[in-house]
Amino acid sequence: MATLQLATWATNLTYTDLTAPVIEAAVNSVYNWAGCAIGGYSQDAPHIAYATTQPFFGGPPTSSILGANGSISEAYVDAQLAALLNGIASHIDDYDDTHLETIIHPAGPVASALLAVAEWRGPVTGHEFLTAFVAGVEAECKLGLSVSPEHYDVGWHITSTVGSIGASVAVGKLIGLGTTQMQNAIGVAATQVVGMQEFFGSMTKSFHVGRAAQGGMLGALLAKNNYTSSLQSLEAKYGWLHVVSTRENATAYFDQLGEIWEIEKNTFKPFPCGIVLHPIIDAATQLHNETIQQGKDISSVKSINLQVNSEVLVLTGKTNPTTGLEGKFSVYHAAAVGLLYGEATPTYFTDEAVTNATVVEFREKVNITTDDERFGKDQATVTIEFDDGSTLERHIEHAIGSLENPLTDADLKKKFLDQVSRRIGEARAERAYAAFKGIGNMTDVGQLRALY
Amino acid sequence: MATLQLATWATNLTYTDLTAPVIEAAVNSVYNWAGCAIGGYSQDAPHIAYATTQPFFGGPPTSSILGANGSISEAYVDAQLAALLNGIASHIDDYDDTHLETIIHPAGPVASALLAVAEWRGPVTGHEFLTAFVAGVEAECKLGLSVSPEHYDVGWHITSTVGSIGASVAVGKLIGLGTTQMQNAIGVAATQVVGMQEFFGSMTKSFHVGRAAQGGMLGALLAKNNYTSSLQSLEAKYGWLHVVSTRENATAYFDQLGEIWEIEKNTFKPFPCGIVLHPIIDAATQLHNETIQQGKDISSVKSINLQVNSEVLVLTGKTNPTTGLEGKFSVYHAAAVGLLYGEATPTYFTDEAVTNATVVEFREKVNITTDDERFGKDQATVTIEFDDGSTLERHIEHAIGSLENPLTDADLKKKFLDQVSRRIGEARAERAYAAFKGIGNMTDVGQLRALY
Structure with missing residues (x-):
């Protein structure tokens, strides 16, 4: 029931269902993710991941590495590698976004998979992108709420464990999966549980985010090709909720899909650390x-x-x-x-x-x-x-960056320009800001990377 | 301690440590895996996986799909795709091998990763291949024993959850990781926990094996490139043993590494089902x-x-x-x-x-x-x-195929020829049997695929 409920909601979601605050929160979440992915590409982790996987991922270069320097053509790799690298880079500084009730950093797994697929399979409009992004974020956060706090408390890195499922819903939405296919996509994503807290403080923490993006994307693409999975992967006795949690109440949270928007509760880190x-x-x-x-x-x-x-x-x-x-x-x-x-x-x-x-x-x-x-x-x-x-x-009483004391629009812009300009220079940082901030109005988000 | 103990044992293992029964069990395990991977390539699952991931995995075609028909050149893809596809194909018929105490099917994740890397990074001798294979199988089975039966009972598909770690140890051994690198490899593999029992009866069950092969391989390759992880990923409070099990006694089982050989307890399925x-x-x-x-x-x-x-x-x-x-x-x-x-x-x-x-x-x-x-x-x-x-x-009292009533050498050969000839014909099946049965004497296992 829970899996079908989520799949049905996600496949039916349209841009017109999104309220103005939801759209604003989504845009901020996306551009803050982009800032992290560009700025984070200064770190070693994404470069090691690139060098390691490059012998495999030689597919047509359809999707961009957001923080790559050099010529624009060098910024493109295949969609699976782009998802891995942007996922790693966006999380490596621990400077991304936070859904505080669950401690999920929602954008990384979802946006890293989604942009890579949008660039590859496009053209995808800004509206389509944001709708799919919101679907993925709502899916991962509602699911996270239904297993919190026990799931985190035993040691799982919740950002990636729910992130693969969020990524599968977002990509599944973008590529037009039907409800049954969406259920299968959720299944393939759910059975890949990546991320434990022991790896905090090492490069493997951000690998979790990149791998969740890849795994969720792969789930949606396999489901599109009729790879069979389970239609009740979340709620089944030996499925996700029971295997990775001692507490679950997914239906209760899924009942609120589209009514209480988790994306509106997404906050942005003022400091690049836990x-x-x-x-x-x-x-x-x-x-x-x-x-x-x-x-x-x-x-x-x-x-x-x-x-x-x-x-x-x-x-x-x-x-x-x-x-x-x-x-x-x-x-x-x-x-x-x-x-x-x-x-x-x-x-x-x-x-x-x-x-x-x-x-x-x-x-x-x-x-x-x-x-x-x-x-x-x-x-x-x-x-x-x-x-x-x-x-x-x-x-x-409430730290800066919390829901009660959030970063202002100006703070968030300042953070973006600071982290991005250190990687690609001030002029390009300003252009990247305009590009990502304006994502909702684009007719083809595949053009994003060329704008800066 | 447990992670270091395993890493140290695996990096120190040499072919001369392997007893004659261990070598025989290893060869049988490998060729039975090959039979499953060739025969299983008749199923839809590996073909859907190929079609789905082909846009990404366009790297140099270094590694073979064991059951591919057509020209020999068409049988080669990059190492990550080969690991995925051979892993799926070798498990899709539920006809592979079984370590009965844990219900692990040991060869799939380990051999699928190992052969792909051996073909890519070779030449690798038969002795080197078997030593690495045994290291991987011992790692996954000892680890499986230390969390059995609770880990399986809550719903994990133990073949893949320990399989990624086995694959990382085997590939790490083959590419010559030092002990610290091996610990890091185990870490990256351990944090990718793939596989739940809800997916039994669907294509996703065999995806688990392919994905575990990929994930473990990736762990070893990232560690080789100094991607940082954890040096105590298994035993740490928020590491593998505590997160995925309520019971663990890894050190007790690791103490027996090289003394009690789990590969000798590997059995072979007479029937392609649970x-x-x-x-x-x-x-x-x-x-x-x-x-x-x-x-x-x-x-x-x-x-x-x-x-x-x-x-x-x-x-x-x-x-x-x-x-x-x-x-x-x-x-x-x-x-x-x-x-x-x-x-x-x-x-x-x-x-x-x-x-x-x-x-x-x-x-x-x-x-x-x-x-x-x-x-x-x-x-x-x-x-x-x-x-x-x-x-x-x-x-x-003891089913055929159990430790007490095992398949004979003739039974195992008959099974191999039956499943393989249905896929690639009788003449090639006989050549494949000779090739895989003789793997221990090869100077370059990268030549295997060309032998049939």
């Missing part, structure tokens, strides 16, 4: 500014005391990160750079930054107290003590 | 012969009564299969064809066979009683009653 670090960085950067304003010297900070939710240590407890990727999962590193520099852009999560002597010294000043009664996952109190015994304290 | 059906078919075919010997008419059978382990109904309870693939998971169908025809070759598991009116009529005569105290999974009692009230009964 989401539970955001309230701490928010407080630390504010304390940096206050210290300066009071004419004090940051180097005179004696101790940094954090009061946080216990999940912070579970997910980001790395005391001695040695790579930038590990730094993204170190609460010690995050607090140190926030306080030292008053900001936490990608620059502060590089291999150099985490081994910087001053940063290492400051990490050792960090002490942590957990209190789940007082502190939710987006809350924190940071207290710093100076050599002279004086203290400063900041409590964050 | 393994729990084998004692029933064994009994039914014997009763067919006895009925004929007594001069009775099979059509005068009034009822067919089965006493079996309850797992038979869990895994193979489909009452009204409508496709050949579903028939492989219908105890009713299996009992009916065994009794009607006195054999159960692939011919009796086609779409035509399961919709044959006589077969359908006989399926309706089947009654089932379960009794887990009296019947293990390889045991069954079948009683048939005739119109005249007389009965015949057969009890199977």
